[in-house]
Amino acid sequence: MIAEPLARIRPDEITWEPLGTHGLRRKVLGRNEASGYITALVEIPVGWRGGGIAHFHHAFEEVFMLDGSVTVGGTHYWHAGDYFFRPAHVVHGHDERSEEGALALIRSDGPLALLLIHDPEQPDEYPLPAYNDGRGHVYGVKVSEIEEVLDPSFPAGWRIRPLSADARSGARTVMVDVPAGWKIDGSVRTAAWEACILEGEIGGERATFATGDYSAGPAGSEVFGARACESGCRFILWLFAPGSA
Template identity: 30%
Template sequence: MRPRVVDLRVDELDWEPLGPPGLYSRLLSRDEETGARTALQRMVPADGYTAPDTAHYHHTYEELLGVSGRFSFDGRNWVEAGAYLFHPPRTVHGFASTVPEESTFLSRVGRQLDFNFVPEPAQDDLYLAEGSLPPRAPVALEKDAALDGFAPSRFLGADVEARVLSVDPETGEGSAFVRLPAGWQSMTAALPHYLEIFAISGAIGVDGGAAAPGRAYFFYPAQDRINTLEAAEPTLAYVNFGGPVGL
């Protein structure tokens, strides 16, 4: 099980090299048993990074949120700040990957990541290498589409605006952008499933403490106590949840 993480100051973490030249990571949380993890990753062409030149798939889901820069898996659709991708297990992608500039993205995977290369893909758009389409289907949203469509909602018992990005209709597991208005305060003590929050901008205070601006990360395992969280200013959060949260 992943450990509880509260108010991790993401920008204060060191960038750790991942192996390939020019690829770095800031690990935010990890399940030591399964390998499931969330990490901020950075690709730097000036340091020698080159994108994979062969399409591939993984046997776990892969979920990406663009944070800075720009890159593409197919040479047509660009992952920039705010863009969102969800690849269910066995989704073939990376048909014409390109990273023209330094870029960062938030990466989530459901277990240790494996690479299965497809030298001759059946098509040049997302498709499953094998099996039937899962309930939580592939999603590819460029930034304008991902950041459009916010609607009034409630999150952790208080009013917000939310934009659901992807959700499993059977389990309720999914992801969303949530806009927390200044003064928003959580009123939910615990959830029966995990909750993950990545504050992209703004400032979130914890249990009445002063809110520090900048990117912050939270992970609450199922049934774990959720701190009293408060938005000191308008805050945009990327939220991942293991079951229904009312959005």
């Protein structure tokens, strides 16, 4: 996903770039030109309104809200701490806006070109006939309300909150909590991964990663090359299909 696996990508060192024509800005954290995957920190300004026309994409949108709130239609709001996964070919954007502004981590598996629907069939998000996604449409969950569990595929002591999973490929997204005092146990991921630190810091084989830092790595590496976590850490982890490079 990035030029050097396990590299430390710090958003503060990346320049904002415009996204679209309605005032959004982004900092690209990871990009894979071959697969189309892109992960970015996106800033939505106070009082933002989208184009006001329902549309869909040929790529999925996966979002974790860091701050503020956004809405599509004014009946449902995503707030800080919320997660949602919108598959390709889901009509949305009837009335996108953010009264207070927002900051979000947004990931997609291709360009998010706007394919307009001038006469939507429903007032809220709905799938088109071409919709076909093993993960399903996760309309929005409060991550704090998801129960933490121990997963034997992760290092001892790490606790996860499952956010979404592809029933066909095995790709999934989880929130991970690493306890204070944890030390390396020699584990590795069986799939390529991306991750972003939300709280705390964790020491890796190449660097110490702190709040806001992003990294990525291939199958056969542990997230962040993790070796020790003195004070505890929380991060969002995107896992590709098992066996992916």
